[in-house]
Amino acid sequence: MLDILLTITLGTASILLLLMLSSRRRREGEPPLIKGWIPFLGKSLEFKKDSFQFLQHLQKYHGDVFTVLIAGKYMTFVMNPLLYPAVIKQGKQLDFHEFSDAAASTTFGYPAMCTGRFPGLSDKIQRSFLLLQGSTLNSLTLKMMGNLQLVLQNVFFSSHVMKRECDWREEGLYEFCERVMFKATFLTLYGQPPQINMEVHSNLDSKSWLDALRDNFRKFDAMFPLLIARIPIGLLGKTKSIREQLIRFFHPNGMATWTCPSEFVQARKDIFQQYDTLKDMDKAAHHFAILWASVGNTIPACFWCLYHLLSSPQAFSVVRDEIIGMFGEKEPGSILKCDKLNREHLEKLIYLESAINESLRLSSVSMNIRVVQEDFCLRLNPHCSVCLRKGDIVALYPQSTHLDPEIYPNPQQYQFNRFVENGKIKTEFYKSNLKVRYYHMPFGSGATMCPGRFFAINELKQFLCITLLMCDLQLNAGQQSATMNKSRAGLGIMPPENQISFRYRLKINSMERQDL
Numbered sequence: 001m002l003d004i005l006l007t008i009t010l011g012t013a014s015i016l017l018l019l020m021l022s023s024r025r026r027r028e029g030e031p032p033l034i035k036g037w038i039p040f041l042g043k044s045l046e047f048k049k050d051s052f053q054f055l056q057h058l059q060k061y062h063g064d065v066f067t068v069l070i071a072g073k074y075m076t077f078v079m080n081p082l083l084y085p086a087v088i089k090q091g092k093q094l095d096f097h098e099f100s101d102a103a104a105s106t107t108f109g110y111p112a113m114c115t116g117r118f119p120g121l122s123d124k125i126q127r128s129f130l131l132l133q134g135s136t137l138n139s140l141t142l143k144m145m146g147n148l149q150l151v152l153q154n155v156f157f158s159s160h161v162m163k164r165e166c167d168w169r170e171e172g173l174y175e176f177c178e179r180v181m182f183k184a185t186f187l188t189l190y191g192q193p194p195q196i197n198m199e200v201h202s203n204l205d206s207k208s209w210l211d212a213l214r215d216n217f218r219k220f221d222a223m224f225p226l227l228i229a230r231i232p233i234g235l236l237g238k239t240k241s242i243r244e245q246l247i248r249f250f251h252p253n254g255m256a257t258w259t260c261p262s263e264f265v266q267a268r269k270d271i272f273q274q275y276d277t278l279k280d281m282d283k284a285a286h287h288f289a290i291l292w293a294s295v296g297n298t299i300p301a302c303f304w305c306l307y308h309l310l311s312s313p314q315a316f317s318v319v320r321d322e323i324i325g326m327f328g329e330k331e332p333g334s335i336l337k338c339d340k341l342n343r344e345h346l347e348k349l350i351y352l353e354s355a356i357n358e359s360l361r362l363s364s365v366s367m368n369i370r371v372v373q374e375d376f377c378l379r380l381n382p383h384c385s386v387c388l389r390k391g392d393i394v395a396l397y398p399q400s401t402h403l404d405p406e407i408y409p410n411p412q413q414y415q416f417n418r419f420v421e422n423g424k425i426k427t428e429f430y431k432s433n434l435k436v437r438y439y440h441m442p443f444g445s446g447a448t449m450c451p452g453r454f455f456a457i458n459e460l461k462q463f464l465c466i467t468l469l470m471c472d473l474q475l476n477a478g479q480q481s482a483t484m485n486k487s488r489a490g491l492g493i494m495p496p497e498n499q500i501s502f503r504y505r506l507k508i509n510s511m512e513r514q515d516l
C-alpha cells in the first residue's frame with residue numbers, strides 16, 4: 001500500500017523520499033496541494049510515525065480533500081466519510097487492481113498478471129474468491145471449527161509441555177493467538193501435508209514443519225511493509241532466501257500430496273494448472289500470497305479481540321454468558337460434538353459480533369487506494385468536485401472515520417456493545433445529522449473489498465467461542481496496557497507494540513477441580 005510511502009516519509013527515510021518531490025502546474029478544481037519538503041519534513045517528524053495524526057493535522061488546515069506529493073506520486077486524500085460513496089462507486093475511472101497486482105507481485109515474488117502473458121488469469125482468480133463465501137463458507141466454517149479444537153487440544157495435551165492440562169500455563173497473548181490461528185487456518189485452507197496427522201502424532205515434532213513455516217512467515221511479515229513500499233528485496237538481509245523457502249513449501253509437487261485442501265485452494269491449483277507460462281515456483285508464490293492474506297490480519301485481529309475482552313470484566317462476562325447461553329457449558333472434550341457451533345448460530349451472537357467490530361474499529365488502519373485511469377473531475381457531492389489526472393492516486397483513510405468523535409463518541413475508548421442497538425447489530429451511524437454509509441471499513445470497500453471477510457469474521461467468532469468455552473484465561477497482573485505498532489499503517493490490522501502475557505488452563509468443572 002502506498003500509505004507505507006507516507007509512513008516512511010514520517011520515519012527516518014523521509015529525507016530521501018522527499019528529495020524526490022517534483023512540481024506540476026495546478027489546474028482549476030484540483031484540491032490543495034501540500035508540498036515543499038522543509039515544512040513537510042518538519043511536520044512529519046513532529047508526528048513521528050503516526051500517519052493518522054499527521055493526516056488529521058493536514059485535514060484541519062486544508063479541508064476534507066487535499067493532495068500530498070509523496071515520492072513523486074500525487075495522492076489525493078478524501079478524509080470525510082460522507083464523500084466516500086462518490087469514490088467507491090467510481091469503479092471504471094478509479095481502479096484498484098493495477099496497483100494491487102504490481103504491489104503483490106513484487107512482494108510475494110510472482111510475475112505481474114496484467115502483462116498479457118497470462119490471459120484471463122486475473123479474472124479466474126477473482127472468481128475463485130467466491131469460494132470463500134456463500135455455501136462453500138459453510139464447509140470452511142465447519143472445517144475451521146474442527147481444526148481450532150484439535151489445535152487447542154494439542155496445546156494442552158502435547159507431552160513436551162510437562163504440565164497437567166488443569167495447570168495454569170503462561171504465554172505471550174500474541175504468540176498464543178499466532179500459534180493457534182496459524183495452524184488452524186493453514187489446515188483448513190491447504191489441508192494436511194502427509195508428514196503430519198495431528199490426532200495420531202499430536203505429541204511429535206515440537207519443532208515441526210509448521211513451526212518452521214511460522215518462524216519464516218514471522219520474519220517475512222516483519223519486512224512486509226518495506227516490500228510493499230517496493231524496497232528491493234535484495235536490500236533486506238535474509239528476506240530473499242526466507243521468501244524462497246516459504247514459496248518452495250508450496251511447490252505444486254509437494255502440494256499434490258496434501259490431503260483435504262479446501263475447495264478454494266483446490267480451485268486455485270486447477271486454475272494455475274491451465275497456464276504453462278506460470279512456472280512451478282510462480283504457482284507456489286501465488287499460494288504463499290494467500291497464506292499471507294489469510295493470517296496476516298487475522299492473527300493481530302484475534303489478539304485485539306481477546307485482549308479487549310480480557311481487559312474489560314463487563315465485556316468478558318456479557319460475551320461469555322452469551323456464548324454459554326447459546327452452546328451451554330461444555331466439557332472441553334465435547335465441544336466438537338456440539339452441532340450448534342455452525343455459521344447459523346454464530347450469526348446470532350450479537351454481543352460477540354459487536355465486540356469483534358469494536359476491536360477491528362480500533363486496530364484497523366487499512367487504506368483504500370485507487371489509481372486514476374484518465375484525467376477527469378470527480379463530483380464528491382453537489383458542492384464539491386475535484387479534478388484528477390491519469391496516474392494520480394486517490395486514497396480513503398478509514399481510520400479517520402473509525403476515530404471520528406461525531407460518529408463514535410469517545411472514539412479511543414473500547415465499548416464492546418457499541419454495535420448493538422435494540423437487540424440487533426447496530427448499522428446506523430451519523431455525522432452532521434447525515435447517515436454514514438461507510439462507517440466500518442476494516443475490510444476495504446466496494447468492488448475491492450476483502451473476499452475473505454465472512455470467513456475472517458467467522459474465524460474470529462470461532463476462536464473466541466472455543467477459547468472461552470474451553471479455557472480459563474487471565475491477563476497477568478501489573479503489566480502495561482497494549483499499544484499499537486503503527487509502522488504498519490495502511491496495511492490492515494496493527495499488531496501490538498509491546499509484549500502482553502497471560503495465563504490459561506483447560507476448563508474443568510469445579511467438582512473435578514476439588515478432586516485434584
Ligand code: HEM
Nearest residue numbers: 293294297298301366442443444445448449450451452456
Ligand atoms: C481480520 C482479518 C482480515 C482483514 C482485516 C482483511 C482486510 C483486507 C483488506 C483491507 C483488503 C484490501 C481491500 C481493499 O483494498 O479494498 C484485503 C484483501 C484481500 N483479503 Fe483480506 N482481510 C482479512 C482476512 C482475510 C482472510 C481470512 C482471507 C482468506 C483467504 C483474506 C483474503 C484476501 C484476499 C485474497 C485479498 C485480495 C483481494 C484482491 O486482490 O482483489 N483476507 N483484505
